[in-house]
Every structure is written in C-alpha cells, then in structure tokens.
Amino acid sequence: DTAVSQTPKYLVTQMGNDKSIKCEQNLGHDTMYWYKQDSKKFLKIMFSYNNKELIINETVPNRFSPKSPDKAHLNLHINSLELGDSAVYFCASSHGRNRGKNTEAFFGQGTRLTVV
Amino acid sequence: GESVGLHLPTLSVQEGDNSIINCAYSNSASDYFIWYKQESGKGPQFIIDIRSNMDKRQGQRVTVLLNKTVKHLSLQIAATQPGDSAVYFCAENIRNSGGSNYKLTFGKGTLLTVNP
Numbered sequence: 001d002t003a004v005s006q007t008p009k010y011l012v013t014q015m016g017n018d019k020s021i022k023c024e025q026n027l028g029h030d031t032m033y034w035y036k037q038d039s040k041k042f043l044k045i046m047f048s049y050n051n052k053e054l055i056i057n058e059t060v061p062n063r064f065s066p067k068s069p070d071k072a073h074l075n076l077h078i079n080s081l082e083l084g085d086s087a088v089y090f091c092a093s094s095h096g097r098n099r100g101k102n103t104e105a106f107f108g109q110g111t112r113l114t115v116v
Numbered sequence: 117g118e119s120v121g122l123h124l125p126t127l128s129v130q131e132g133d134n135s136i137i138n139c140a141y142s143n144s145a146s147d148y149f150i151w152y153k154q155e156s157g158k159g160p161q162f163i164i165d166i167r168s169n170m171d172k173r174q175g176q177r178v179t180v181l182l183n184k185t186v187k188h189l190s191l192q193i194a195a196t197q198p199g200d201s202a203v204y205f206c207a208e209n210i211r212n213s214g215g216s217n218y219k220l221t222f223g224k225g226t227l228l229t230v231n232p
Contacts, residue, residue, distance in 0.1 A: 004159075033220070041203055043160070043222040056219050090159050096218070102148035102209040105220055107159035 003027050006091045006108040013081055014116055020077045021111045023091030031055075031096035032074035033105060034066060037088040046089075049074055050096055081115045088112050128229045135196045137226045139189040139206035146208040150220070151180055151191045154203045163191070163204075193228075201230045 006023040013019050025032060033056075034046040048056035052068040063079045074091060094105040129135050141149070147168040152160035166173045166180045166189075173180050179192040189206050203225045209218045 041154075041225045043205065045219050045221070048219060058219075102218055104150050104162045104165055106162065109159050
C-alpha cells in the first residue's frame with residue numbers, strides 16, 4: 001500500500017546519458033513535486049505540478065523535464081547527465097491548498113542517482 | 117536565498133532525555149510549518165505541523181512551538197528513544213511570488229543521535 005512510489009531506487013549512469021525517474025501516488029492528491037537532496041542533506045524543490053499543470057519551476061536547467069501524464073504520476077526526465085546531477089531525488093504529493101489551507105506533503109523513498 | 121534555517125546541525129542526547137530542535141525562519145508571511153523526520157535511506161516523514169494562528173501543538177511525544185514574534189520554530193521530543201535518531205527538518209509553506217501557489221521550503225536539517 002505504498003502511498004508515493006518512485007522507481008528506480010538506485011540509478012548509476014555515465015555522463016552524457018539520458019535517464020528517467022518515475023513517480024506515482026495513490027493518495028488522490030492533486031499536487032506533486034520533485035525535490036533534490038544534495039550530499040549535505042539539503043532539500044530543494046525543483047518542480048511542482050497541480051492537476052497535470054506545471055506551477056513551480058525553480059530555475060532548474062532545461063536538461064530536466066518533468067512530465068505529468070495524469071495527476072497521479074509525475075515523471076522526471078534528465079538529458080545529458082552531468083556529474084553535478086548526482087543526488088537523491090524525491091517525489092512528493094499533497095492536497096496542495098485544501099479548503100484554503102496548506103497541507104503536508106508525503107514523500108517517496110527517493111532515487112539515488114550517481115553519475116560517473 | 118532560503119528563508120528557513122537551523123541553529124544546530126547535530127544534537128546528541130541520552131535515551132530517555134528530552135530533545136529540542138530549533139529552527140529560524142525569515143518569511144513573516146508563511147502561515148504553515150511542518151516538521152519532518154528523515155531516517156537513513158528513506159524519504160522525509162511527516163511528524164507534526166502547525167498553522168500560524170497557533171503557538172503550540174502537541175502530538176504523541178512531540179510538541180511544536182511557534183514564536184512568530186522572533187520567527188522561531190522548535191520541536192520537542194519527550195523521552196527520546198534510539199528510534200528517534202534521524203535528521204529532522206523544519207519546513208515552511210511559502211507563497212510563490214505573484215501567485216496563489218505555495219512551495220514547501222526546507223531548512224538545513226539537524227542530525228539527532230540518541231545514545232543508549
């Protein structure tokens with residue numbers, strides 16, 4: 001009964017390759033996110049989608065392209081991978097603003113991306 | 117820059133003691149705050165939240181205090197157990213510039229170590 005699931009859990013790839021990370025949530029949430037966590041554990045938002053519409057793009061390089069085929073899925077495609085892309089990427093979802101109030105985000109287990 | 121930060125990057129306590137993790141934020145417009153716990157190899161897990169119209173909220177063994185005057189947030193864990201060892205993050209919901217969208221912004225995190 002995984003609420004937010006992302007695949008793969010580990011991803012090792014060479015520089016210059018293109019890779020995708022998939023995310024699915026079964027919580028019925030309208031809003032989904034991608035976060036990047038660096039080696040110092042700092043969590044930074046990358047993108048946010050609400051009902052398949054991009055609402056937040058935090059000046060992420062164009063090599064990163066999120067895609068939301070429906071509100072339960074938010075995939076992340078990365079082109080021309082660079083060494084600096086190595087990090088743990090977390091998918092999350094929430095109700096967003098529910099009855100005018102913010103609600104908490106639920107996170108997946110993360111995808112550890114290593115670019116060599 | 118980021119508006120949420122933590123005073124203590126690491127905290128070591130004895131089992132059974134109470135723990136206090138602090139967090140400072142700078143966005144006075146933030147109206148919703150969350151504490152997350154992240155265990156090794158896992159995604160952030162919701163612990164407790166608080167809205168800006170409150171100054172205290174209690175959960176099971178945890179209490180969050182909000183001081184809007186000095187923009188300070190704290191998490192108190194009573195009778196700390198080895199299973200509480202993790203990285204703890206405070207997060208605030210900040211309205212995206214010019215819109216009605218909100219993004220969850222995380223602080224730097226505090227590593228809590230509980231010694232048996």
